[in-house]
Amino acid sequence: MFNKKIVSYLYSNADALVISIFAVICLLIFTGHNGIGISPDSISYISTARSIHEHWTMTDFNLKPLVAFPVFYPVFLSMVMFLTGTDIVQSGVVLNCVLLAAVVLLSGRLLNKFHPRSAWYKRIVLLFIVFSPALTEVYSMLWSETLLILLSLIFFLFLEKYLKHSTVKNLVICAVLAGLATVTRYAGITLTGTAGLMILLAPHMDVKKKAGHIGLLSLISFFILFLNLIRNHVLVGSLTGPRQFGHTPLLENIGYYGKTLSDWYPVFNQDHSTSILIGLLVFTVVLLLFLYRAFKGKYYHGQENIAAAFVLVYSIFIVGISTLSHFEGINNRLLVPIFIPSLFALTFWLPGYFSGLRPVAKQASMVLLLGFLLLFQYNATAQLDEMYQDAVTYGVPGYADDSWKKSETANFLAKHPEFLKKGIKVYSNAHDAVYFKTGLHADELPHHIDKEYQEKFYQEKAHYIIWFNSIDDPELIHLSSMYKHRKLLEKYRFGDGWVFLFERKP
Template identity: 35%
Template sequence: MKKFDIDSFFAAVCGFFIVYLFTHHSSIGVSPDSVVYTSAARNLYYHGKLEAYNHMPLVDFPVLYPLFLSLSLFIARLDPVVTGGIINGLLFASVIYMCGHIMKQIMRPRLVKWALLLGLMLSPALLDIYTMLWSETLFIALSVVFILVTGWYFKQPSIARVMVVAICAGLACLTRYAGVTFIFTGCFLIFFHLPLRSKKRITHCIVFGLTSSAFFIGNLIRNAIITGTFTGNREKSTTSFFTNLYYYGKVLYYWLPFMKNSEVLVSVFAIVFLVTAIAIIIWRIRTNYNHESYQNIAMVFGIVYILFIVITASISRYETINNRLLIPAYAPLLLVTVYAFGRLSFKLMFFRKTLTIVMLSAAFLLFIASQALESYGMYREYNTWGIPGYTDDGWRNSPITQYLKQHPQVLNKPAAIYSNAHEAAYFTANVAAESLPHTVDKEDVETFLTADGHYLLWYGHIDDPDLVNTSFIRQHKNLTEVYSTSDGAIYWCTNKK
């Protein structure tokens, strides 16, 4: 039996309490996506239906994360918004422990392992995610489990072990649609595992591909049966491949906070890093050099994931590529980077021992210090104003929110309610509103314009250029003010004759 990893456990416990401290002021952060996840989990628990707050079937997102939140509600008998800090703290702790466990197996020096543990524990990029009620929190944990079980499979390849890897990949597909990157990564690694005979490689690859994709395909078929679409309505991308590469570089700039005022340099470095990593993967395949090692699995997954996001963002419209979209690649690539520098330091130490120790220690301290300062700044902001989202002080103390909570009868007519922040209306004031249409969706705009006699709940501090605005609405409808505050208004809308 392997010795218990006390270092990783201690770091994991610290990670849990860091998330707890970050979410202490206003509870877990809640965004529009969080509202969908939470409402689906509530509806599943209380009504047995996997529907969002607007009674629409859940198709824009896969089903596993709402199921996960519903399970937490069943166990704790408390709403996910209440227990979100504990849930995310446990997930964050599991990521830290598993990454430390991997590093312990591939690098003996504790100093190198602690470099990784501190890099994860104090990462503003990860804390930005684990302070929010988002599916990425579970997805990241599954990515590290995937690295572990894939390495376990390569130690003694068998059908039973490849099935375990496939189930992990399938669960990732049910957490986020980007989970298909697990399937791509697994098929790639198994197919190019040259020590296995060709027949066995192909058999294992087919078994893995069919088993893992069954989860994904099953979810798509469910969506198609319910709504006639596989993943909900998706708009065509408005950004090119090279523009998305630039945004990927900006995310890396955020991941390396010590490189302030060097955005162009980091963008170039981001592309160089991507090309270099791909070249290393190709070289390892050709030479069969440590192909099945944890660090190689982590690198392949990280690169496949980044390429998938950049390419698909050039086809289908996402939010601008940001930390949230790319964060699943962070822990695997940090693990690879720390391992690479650890190996390099021990190779160079025989030639320039003192210089090597000084330079690498300085680089490590600079990185950790910058991470800690960035995270401390986040902590001060979160514990002053709350985590940005619908649980922060701005939303909780909003005059329009307070009025709606105290005067629900203001929306007393049996009519539709439209809003430029319908998720906020549901979460903060328990108002079931529909979203204003997107300007590019002409059919939805026409439906809205023909609707006669409805409420408009307008939040003045929300600026979403994708939605029709009040100027456009006033051109086509009569707006009668029902009530207004400093940050919003309620209108009764009728069509102009």
């Protein structure tokens, strides 16, 4: 019986299987030069995964408990290390190939549930997913979004089952998936919000049942998050590490939101002056489509509606949190979890629209659609081609590319760690790179706004500064400040950086 189900699934999803294999081949080509892409966040995940694997502790490269990020992704990476017996940097490409293939297969499964079902529509959407610069960028990096996207799609599958039958079993599965997503990326909390919204507006449930099920959903999913936050508070006295208040206005964040959507769907005008209008337009269209299906009642539980609800909840959360809290600006990485759902939500009506047309009108509409698709794919392919040329020639951008692989500063310190005298503290403007490229420990230079840390830094007897010329972080104190407050004892110049030895001024 089980084998028959597998055969039936593969038969009905054979096109998705073929496209997923193609996606893996494309990713292998993209990462073929230097392997998986590594960013500063990746190093936090890698170091914590190694710590779990070797010492059963969730400690990052700073030799401190990981609190800036949720813990599940490093735990997941450590599990991969246990299973494969290899370091996650070496197995990262294979891992992301598996995750991407699973995303394509699950997307195909979800598209099979659309009303009406359309084979040509499904294949076009899956090809857009494979050839999207948005997903190519993310799955070429060792980032937690790769897992969050997969968890989201699995969540959509079980949320539809729950909305059809209102069973507690499927609700609990949804709650656990939402909880795991939240401790993968804190933005995963939007899955709980999505399920809550769908339950709240469900036409076939009474108020008492809605309240009880929303309560159970919240209890389970938030409990998983609560465990992570309590751990953080016990270890370092903070729930999520130091956070700064936001200083980017709401309209500007909506503009960044619209700019990212313009990059995803390059038929839009990509002039940043219109990005606010594009962001508001796309959000409004998805909202109207969701409300129409919500109050019409037909196929309320469908994947089209679930995708739209997630796009709405996630968009509000990201724009809101980016306004209230300061971190990197809204970009592809922050929004990529809604790339596939937005594709679903904005295009689901096409098969039904074409099936209702007369032959002449259908032919005319097909010509217009073909022109739209060609324009879309031409622009997307141009973006993707540029990314591929860079990745194949220099490696995926980040700490694994050629510029870092050939770093004179990092390579010298990796070969001669004894160059840095023991007992003298080490700082760097890229302390994560020092760990990743040399295996040495360095602290981050103080931030401009952290006056207390600066004062302690300047009062230290002596310390090394490893300075990489390619890193320009305006939030960190500059060399000019160190020359002003410290006495320079030694300096060593390399092709891409310096090593300084400073001591306290008398």
